[in-house]
Amino acid sequence: MFIAEVLTSPQGPIKILRTGRSVQSLRGGLGLRVGAEKSQSNGLAAARQAPSDSLLSNTDVSREVRESRRGAAEVRRRGFFRLSQEQVVLIVVAGLVVLFGAMLPGFLTLGNLLTLVRNVSVLGVLSLAMGLVVIARGIDLSLIATMGVSTALTLQALSEPGASVMLAVAIGLSVCLAMGLLNGFVIAFVEIPALFTTLATGLAVFGLARTFFLSGGNLIVDVPERGAFVRTMGLGHILGLPVPVLIFAAVCIATHFVLTRTALGRFIYAHGDNPEAASLTGIPIRPLTMIEYTVCALLGYLAGLVLAGTLNAMDTQVIMTSPLIYNVLTVVVLGGISLVGGRGGVQSVVAGTLLIGVMLNGMTLLNMDVFVQQIIQGLILLAALVLDKRLNPRDEETVKQGD
Amino acid sequence: MAVSEVLSREQRAASDKPILELRKATKVYQGVPAIKDVDFTLYPGEVHALVGENGAGKSTLCKIISGAVTLDDGELLIDGQAVNFSRPRDALERGIAMVYQETSLVDTMTVAQNIELGHESLLTRYRSLNIKAQILLQSMNFNVDPTAKMATLGAAKKQMVEIARALRAQARVVIFDEPTAALTPEEVLHLFHVIEDLRAADVGVIFVSHALEEALQISNRITVLRDGALQVTKPAREMTREAIVRHMVGREVVQTIYSRDGHHERHKSGAAMREVLAVENVTMGSVVKNMTLRAYAGEVLGIFGLVGAGRTEIAKIIWGALKRNRIHGGSILLGNRPIRYRVPAQSLRDGIAYITEDRKRNGFFERLDIAENIYLGWLAKRKGWRSLVSTREKRELAETWIKKLQIRAIDGNAKVVELSGGNQQKVVIAKSLVQDPSLVIFDEPTRGVDVATIAEIHQIIRDLARSGKAVIVISSYLPEVLALSDRILVARQGRIAAEFAQGEATAEEIMYAAVW
Numbered sequence: 077m078f079i080a081e082v083l084t085s086p087q088g089p090i091k092i093l094r095t096g097r098s099v100q101s102l103r104g105g106l107g108l109r110v111g112a113e114k115s116q117s118n119g120l121a122a123a124r125q126a127p128s129d130s131l132l133s134n135t136d137v138s139r140e141v142r143e144s145r146r147g148a149a150e151v152r153r154r155g156f157f158r159l160s161q162e163q164v165v166l167i168v169v170a171g172l173v174v175l176f177g178a179m180l181p182g183f184l185t186l187g188n189l190l191t192l193v194r195n196v197s198v199l200g201v202l203s204l205a206m207g208l209v210v211i212a213r214g215i216d217l218s219l220i221a222t223m224g225v226s227t228a229l230t231l232q233a234l235s236e237p238g239a240s241v242m243l244a245v246a247i248g249l250s251v252c253l254a255m256g257l258l259n260g261f262v263i264a265f266v267e268i269p270a271l272f273t274t275l276a277t278g279l280a281v282f283g284l285a286r287t288f289f290l291s292g293g294n295l296i297v298d299v300p301e302r303g304a305f306v307r308t309m310g311l312g313h314i315l316g317l318p319v320p321v322l323i324f325a326a327v328c329i330a331t332h333f334v335l336t337r338t339a340l341g342r343f344i345y346a347h348g349d350n351p352e353a354a355s356l357t358g359i360p361i362r363p364l365t366m367i368e369y370t371v372c373a374l375l376g377y378l379a380g381l382v383l384a385g386t387l388n389a390m391d392t393q394v395i396m397t398s399p400l401i402y403n404v405l406t407v408v409v410l411g412g413i414s415l416v417g418g419r420g421g422v423q424s425v426v427a428g429t430l431l432i433g434v435m436l437n438g439m440t441l442l443n444m445d446v447f448v449q450q451i452i453q454g455l456i457l458l459a460a461l462v463l464d465k466r467l468n469p470r471d472e473e474t475v476k477q478g479d
Numbered sequence: 480m481a482v483s484e485v486l487s488r489e490q491r492a493a494s495d496k497p498i499l500e501l502r503k504a505t506k507v508y509q510g511v512p513a514i515k516d517v518d519f520t521l522y523p524g525e526v527h528a529l530v531g532e533n534g535a536g537k538s539t540l541c542k543i544i545s546g547a548v549t550l551d552d553g554e555l556l557i558d559g560q561a562v563n564f565s566r567p568r569d570a571l572e573r574g575i576a577m578v579y580q581e582t583s584l585v586d587t588m589t590v591a592q593n594i595e596l597g598h599e600s601l602l603t604r605y606r607s608l609n610i611k612a613q614i615l616l617q618s619m620n621f622n623v624d625p626t627a628k629m630a631t632l633g634a635a636k637k638q639m640v641e642i643a644r645a646l647r648a649q650a651r652v653v654i655f656d657e658p659t660a661a662l663t664p665e666e667v668l669h670l671f672h673v674i675e676d677l678r679a680a681d682v683g684v685i686f687v688s689h690a691l692e693e694a695l696q697i698s699n700r701i702t703v704l705r706d707g708a709l710q711v712t713k714p715a716r717e718m719t720r721e722a723i724v725r726h727m728v729g730r731e732v733v734q735t736i737y738s739r740d741g742h743h744e745r746h747k748s749g750a751a752m753r754e755v756l757a758v759e760n761v762t763m764g765s766v767v768k769n770m771t772l773r774a775y776a777g778e779v780l781g782i783f784g785l786v787g788a789g790r791t792e793i794a795k796i797i798w799g800a801l802k803r804n805r806i807h808g809g810s811i812l813l814g815n816r817p818i819r820y821r822v823p824a825q826s827l828r829d830g831i832a833y834i835t836e837d838r839k840r841n842g843f844f845e846r847l848d849i850a851e852n853i854y855l856g857w858l859a860k861r862k863g864w865r866s867l868v869s870t871r872e873k874r875e876l877a878e879t880w881i882k883k884l885q886i887r888a889i890d891g892n893a894k895v896v897e898l899s900g901g902n903q904q905k906v907v908i909a910k911s912l913v914q915d916p917s918l919v920i921f922d923e924p925t926r927g928v929d930v931a932t933i934a935e936i937h938q939i940i941r942d943l944a945r946s947g948k949a950v951i952v953i954s955s956y957l958p959e960v961l962a963l964s965d966r967i968l969v970a971r972q973g974r975i976a977a978e979f980a981q982g983e984a985t986a987e988e989i990m991y992a993a994v995w
Contacts, residue, residue: 337868339858345847346855352841356800357910358827358859418846 161412161420161467165427169434176438183441190318196433197320198383202400203407203425204331205375210408211335212368213348213417214263214270217401218255218278222373224395225285226251227380228297231390232290235300252377255281256370264365282395290392298389310385320382327375332422344368348417399450402457407432410460414467432456496559498523498683499544499575499652503553506539513539514707516553521652521683526674528686528698528715532727532990533785533955536707537687541654544685545577546570575652576645584629584637584644590616591625594644615643619673635666642673653677654685659693660787671697689785691720691994703727721987724994728957728986752778755918755949756797760809763801767792768973769809774918774949779940781964782953785993789973790953791836794920798833799826813918827860832916834908836923836953842907845896849888849906850877852895856910880909885935901932908939919943920951925959937963957986969993 177184202219209216230248233239255277262273290297299306312319335341343364346354355361384390394400411428413420435456439449501519505512514536521527529537542548543555546564554561557573564570567577584593591612595603612625621639629637638658645653655674659667674697677684688694694701694715701718703710703726710726752775760769767789774780784790795801797811799820811818813829820826823833835842843852854873881888884905888898895906904924911919921940925933940963944950954960960967967984969977969992977992 339861339866339868342851342855342858342868346844349844349846350841353844354855356823356833356835356841357856358824358914359855360822360824362822418844 161410161463162423162427165411165431169427169430172431172434172438176434176441180438180441183438188437188441190321192433192437193324194318194320194386195437196429197318197324198379198386199400199403199407199432200324200425200429201327201375201379201382202404203411203429204327204422205372205379206404207408207411207413207420207422207425208331208335208344208375209270209368209372210413210415211348211417211420212344212365213351213415214365214368215405215415216259216274216369216372217271218259218274218281219372219376219404220398220401221278221282221395222252222255223376223380223383224390224392225281226255226373226377227384227390228392229285229289230381231297231299231303231306231384234303234306235298241302241305248377248381249374251281252373253370256373257366259373260366260369263369264362278395282392286392295393296389296391299384303384306381306385307388308385309382310387320386323378323382327378328422328426335421340364340367345418348419350418399453402453403432403436406453406457406460409464410456414464415461416464495522495524497521497556498558500556500559501540501543501553502556504540504543504550504555505552506543506548507551512707514543514704517704517707517709519702519709519712521685523651523681523683524678525700526678526684526686526698528688528694528701529704530688530691530694530701530723530727531704531710532957535704535727537704538656539707540704541577541656541685541687544570544652545575545654571648571650574648574650575654576648576650577654577656578638578641578645578658579656584640586630587628589626589628590623590632590640593629593640594625594647596644598647612643615647619643619646619676620669621673635662635669638662638670646677650682652683652685654687656687657689657786658686659688659690667693689787689994691723694723695720705729721991724987724990728990752776755814756951757812758793758797758809759811761793761796761803761811762808763792763796763803766973767796767803770970770973770975771809772968772975774951776917776949777944777947778965779944779950779952779963781960781967782951782970783955783957783960783967783989783993784953784970785955787972788970788993790955790970791922792973793970794833794922794951794953797826798831798920799823800833824859827914827916830915830917831920832911832914832918833920834911834922834924836926838903838907843895843903843910845894848892848894849881849886849898850874850892852906853877853880853909853913856913860914876913880913884909884939899929899932900927901929901936904928904932904936905939908936912943916948918949918951920953922953923955924952925954925956933959957989960989961986 173184182188202223206216206219226248229251230244233244233247234241259270259274259277262268262277263270309319309323314322333341335344343354343359346357346359347361347364347368351361380390383394407425407428408420409415409428410431411420411424411426413424435452436449439452497520499519499521501517504517504519505515507513507515517536517540519527519540529540531537539548543550546567546569549563549565555564556562557575562569562573564573585596588596589609591605591609594612594615595608609625616623616625616639619639619642621636621643623632623636623639623643629640632640642653658670662670671693674684674686686694686698695718698715700712701715701723702712703723705727710729754773755776756772756774758770758772760771762768762770770789770793772780772782772793782790782793792801796803800823803809803811803819813831818826818829826833839845844855847855850873853876854868857876858868880886886898886902886905886909888902895903898906904927908924924936924940928936937959940950940952944965952960952963954963961984965981967979967981967989968975969979969989971993977989979989
């Protein structure tokens, strides 16, 4: 299964743990003589001191900083999580599957499990889109709006007799392109924090589409006769596998390839790791930002088509009313793509998506009230953010990012 | 001021009990002393100047007195009574106030609110707050509107508010950290009047400064620190500028002699050196003023300067990270081509590399491994950067540079953040050199680097010059500049104050040119 492949990728946790242990054995546990919090704060104080000290003291200060910092990292790794975040999430998923399987008779059937994965495919693709941006230390809250508007416009164009399928798709693509470039431009060149930029553009594009393009008070655009390909994307099967699942898998593989095997992907990690250093290294940060948000919007379009195909319509109210964006953020953060940037990967999204999928499926089978589900989803998002904060503490530099 | 007055004050001060006393003060940062066995006394009504190089221990001493850090050994006595401050607030309660170099005020609040900051009563009436602030400011002859927002004030007025805030707390000891650096001569004069008033009110003043003339002019006694140790404490009238400079730099260092390939002979014989960079009258705000310098291929140009000299800024202007003035900003020629960069990527393409002074902040990618860091530098320079990543290429590149620069790591896949400062620095250097620059600017190349690695980095720098590249080394560490440079420029307050050829300059002469 592809998930297993992804999880044992070169970026995987096994290597990190090995490095960690060898560090410790070399050092003989020297940095561990004080508690994690303490040694870390000492380290920071010393680091701040280092520049103003004399040559001699610099030496040992830096060495000490290094050791105490290592000590802190070591303690954190050992005491808090020996496993990587993805692995922890997958263990929770397994636990939930066992739990629901025992409680709900219909849960562990092949049919239900396929439905489960199919149902989260859209969420998965959206989370990959968001993950891309978050790895680069950004966020795209306009993702759902872009998805809804571009898909709705495509469907509406398809229902017009004169428009070809190509034109309809071109319209959808150009909406995404425009949104991505606009977001990227405002964030990179005007230097408005991504959070606020995308909040505003998302609202604007929705209002714009509703006012000028979507006919009448028509909030729900049905998939017309000629939109068969959309229905196939949502409901079709190839070799007995649901097409949405295949699309999710394909996007996973493609994204993984881009992130790990292309210069673009490495630049995205560098951008998220340390934007200032990336710029000083000569990486064209601003064009890069525009690419990131554009790719994010285009993936949103893909997810939108799948969603429309599944429901046989695009309900534009989804933009304002559904908790989809919360779920997307939960998947991203929970899976281990930290909001600090430069961390996680496709495997994180897969793990996070499975968790949310199992939760939603189980809760629906339990006949849980929608609003109770929302309470639980909200709490999970909060827990994921707290976990992220604990595992990836923001230092002074990252605070300046202002997201 | 009449000499007799000073004398009488000194005599009186001597007969008084010290308001503040440090005995054998030692502060150890992780095993290494920042200051050791320093004795320091301050009498009421005395201005005591504290001078020394960057990193001599002045700020540590001030932090101890103001309660920001605690002593490891020795005693701090206030009015002859041992105290132990655990936080700045404790010191403030005992009447010790610090006026910071970089102001610690809240920009969005008014002057009056800032003065009151930290002493607010439960309910505040703005009217009474403003009146109180006005009275306080006027008592010191400060012409500052208490209702003005901090952000609208210039550096001098901000400093006045800082001082007012210190005195609001009824301070008996006021520490000024580089108070004159941001001030114009008139403002300095005003500040001195304020200090005189403080002295008359029997307040003890500690005056930390690079400005030796000012220290000589205003203070009763002068203490010189060097490498964390007390050099001398003497009445100001027994000191001269030359004497202070001698105490500041009089360190014995084992100088590494790097081979220079007859560079000087070439230079002296007037053989044409290829000029790589010509900076002409470059100005940026009030930080860099009319700086002019040249860099030649095959030469290490050292730029020495203290904090605020504009040494880092000029490098960043050349490199495109800072922008010189549009009008009357001067000119920069690379080869024979005028340059003005918008983003660093452009200057990299033209073969200029800048190696940052703050590697943790903007030098390397801490989540990525060594190979990845170096490879990213190469990818960024390579044309057609959308191409695929080659693991083999990456590994080979990493192996080459790890060997070349002798980066010592647990293995090639070690995260940079796990390395020592010296090895981190080497990774940052490798990341730049992999881009094959023709002009390399090192900013504080050995800050936070261990002694053994310092020598190695120096060798790397010399080798670069020998291979025909133009190298600029910016440093506030004098021995480094002396050891490395073929030519030394001294920056002072945004200007190039002096130029020396290697061997011509002594440490004293350079320091003499750098202080003001």
